[in-house]
Amino acid sequence: MEDASLVGTRERILKAAELLFASRGYAGTRLHEIAHGVGVQKASLFHHFASKEDLYRAVLDEGHHHSRVTLEKALDGADTPLEKIRALTEAYVDMVVAHPERTKILLRESFGDVPPGASRHETQQILGMVVDFVEDQRRQTGNAEVDVRALLVGVIGMVAFFFTSAPVLVPAWFADPLDADNVARVKRLATKVVEDGLAASLKIPATTTPTKVAAR
Amino acid sequence: MEDASLVGTRERILKAAELLFASRGYAGTRLHEIAHGVGVQKASLFHHFASKEDLYRAVLDEGHHHSRVTLEKALDGADTPLEKIRALTEAYVDMVVAHPERTKILLRESFGDVPPGASRHETQQILGMVVDFVEDQRRQTGNAEVDVRALLVGVIGMVAFFFTSAPVLVPAWFADPLDADNVARVKRLATKVVEDGLAASLKIPATTTPTKVAAR
DNA sequence: GTCTATATAGGGATAGAC
DNA sequence: GTCTATCCCTATATAGAC
Numbered sequence: 001m002e003d004a005s006l007v008g009t010r011e012r013i014l015k016a017a018e019l020l021f022a023s024r025g026y027a028g029t030r031l032h033e034i035a036h037g038v039g040v041q042k043a044s045l046f047h048h049f050a051s052k053e054d055l056y057r058a059v060l061d062e063g064h065h066h067s068r069v070t071l072e073k074a075l076d077g078a079d080t081p082l083e084k085i086r087a088l089t090e091a092y093v094d095m096v097v098a099h100p101e102r103t104k105i106l107l108r109e110s111f112g113d114v115p116p117g118a119s120r121h122e123t124q125q126i127l128g129m130v131v132d133f134v135e136d137q138r139r140q141t142g143n144a145e146v147d148v149r150a151l152l153v154g155v156i157g158m159v160a161f162f163f164t165s166a167p168v169l170v171p172a173w174f175a176d177p178l179d180a181d182n183v184a185r186v187k188r189l190a191t192k193v194v195e196d197g198l199a200a201s202l203k204i205p206a207t208t209t210p211t212k213v214a215a216r
Numbered sequence: 217m218e219d220a221s222l223v224g225t226r227e228r229i230l231k232a233a234e235l236l237f238a239s240r241g242y243a244g245t246r247l248h249e250i251a252h253g254v255g256v257q258k259a260s261l262f263h264h265f266a267s268k269e270d271l272y273r274a275v276l277d278e279g280h281h282h283s284r285v286t287l288e289k290a291l292d293g294a295d296t297p298l299e300k301i302r303a304l305t306e307a308y309v310d311m312v313v314a315h316p317e318r319t320k321i322l323l324r325e326s327f328g329d330v331p332p333g334a335s336r337h338e339t340q341q342i343l344g345m346v347v348d349f350v351e352d353q354r355r356q357t358g359n360a361e362v363d364v365r366a367l368l369v370g371v372i373g374m375v376a377f378f379f380t381s382a383p384v385l386v387p388a389w390f391a392d393p394l395d396a397d398n399v400a401r402v403k404r405l406a407t408k409v410v411e412d413g414l415a416a417s418l419k420i421p422a423t424t425t426p427t428k429v430a431a432r
Numbered sequence: 433g434t435c436t437a438t439a440t441a442g443g444g445a446t447a448g449a450c
Numbered sequence: 451g452t453c454t455a456t457c458c459c460t461a462t463a464t465a466g467a468c
Contacts, residue, residue: 246460246461246462247461247462247463248461258461258462258463259463259464259465262462262463262464267462267463268461268462268463
């Protein structure tokens with residue numbers, strides 16, 4: 001972590017923009033709010049970014065890049081297929097927890113909440129990467145009965161929604177949704193869903209003893 | 217289903233507004249688009265609703281009301297606790313499938329995408345109703361190890377994301393996401409997650425034979 | 433109850449001094 | 451590279467005829 005005063009204005013704008021785009025959406029965010037968040041005048045933003053749309057795309061690109069790197073690293077860092085899948089799942093949860101705003105923006109992307117010009121290309125590539133890997137494994141075992149895509153989409157929805165939306169919807173339910181307990185809880189749930197879902201396909205032993213969610 | 221020409225203009229406005237608010241969000245939706253969807257002039261909207269915000273709230277209220285009625289009906293229509301929980305899960309999936317736009321709007325609500333005045337009161341009440349029921353059952357078995365709230369939030373995220381966001385994100389993956397096959401698939405996955413998650417608490421036998429997702 | 437015309441405000445973007 | 455001042459457009463909302 002570097003001293004905030006040492007990072008360039010461009011970076012501080014990106015950060016403030018990410019925060020606001022996440023909570024208000026593209027159309028709902030006002031440039032003067034972003035400027036205010038940075039502590040600068042609205043007009044100054046245009047020195048760093050050509051337009052609001054350009055700024056949004058920069059935020060989006062950063063998110064895509066980070067996601068891709070994180071997931072690739074998880075995939076490369078583990079050895080066996082089972083370990084890779086576990087690493088992938090945990091890395092995703094960790095990523096969401098570490099960057100809930102970014103996650104929210106990517107979720108918004110999946111709502112069609114994007115400026116006119118933007119495409120879903122990047123996200124599609126990243127999801128494709130994950131699915132390709134899992135399907136590769138699946139093909140080797142010859143099992144065709146699991147829909148990897150549906151499972152992936154379901155788990156993403158589960159994890160992302162839990163950490164980004166639940167706090168807004170029912171703030172009283174999870175005092176601090178990002179605390180270690182909750183993270184562990186969701187990680188366990190996600191891992192279980194993934195592994196049970198893929199058990200038959202990947203010859204993973206089903207983890208399901210009737211769910212005992214151990215206290216921390 | 218009534219003839220479209222027989223429903224009042226107010227209802228047709230609500231419907232067009234729901235569609236647009238769902239896909240573009242509150243801030244991203246223009247009143248003239250809604251008017252165009254109805255086939256009427258922009259100014260005419262103000263005869264039926266005092267303001268854009270008022271219209272949005274009406275759409276939201278309708279969604280809340282329908283959700284509450286649907287879930288209450290599912291709860292009342294089943295006998296044993298296990299059947300009630302299954303009915304609840306299936307009813308939720310069916311509701312999402314039948315009204316993806318409404319679902320998207322409620323998801324947006326959980327993003328904080330609401331006009332200044334709105335509150336999350338209604339949604340909180342509905343979620344509370346479900347949780348209260350499940351926790352009631354849980355208390356009778358004395359098991360304290362499952363976090364019903366986390367499970368509920370997770371499943372909602374999984375189901376809602378699958379049907380509303382996945383089609384936008386990766387349209388190529390699910391030719392028709394709302395078709396019977398996909399619905400069955402998700403229903404099975406959701407039911408499994410719920411029942412495995414609650415198995416220990418409700419003395420439900422764990423369903424987990426290593427997941428075999430039967431072809432239709 | 434719907435229309436045309438218009439008022440008004442606010443937001444994105446630019447000009448140009450410093 | 452940041453500021454102040456301003457342009458210009460669009461979106462909500464209103465007025466008032468039909």
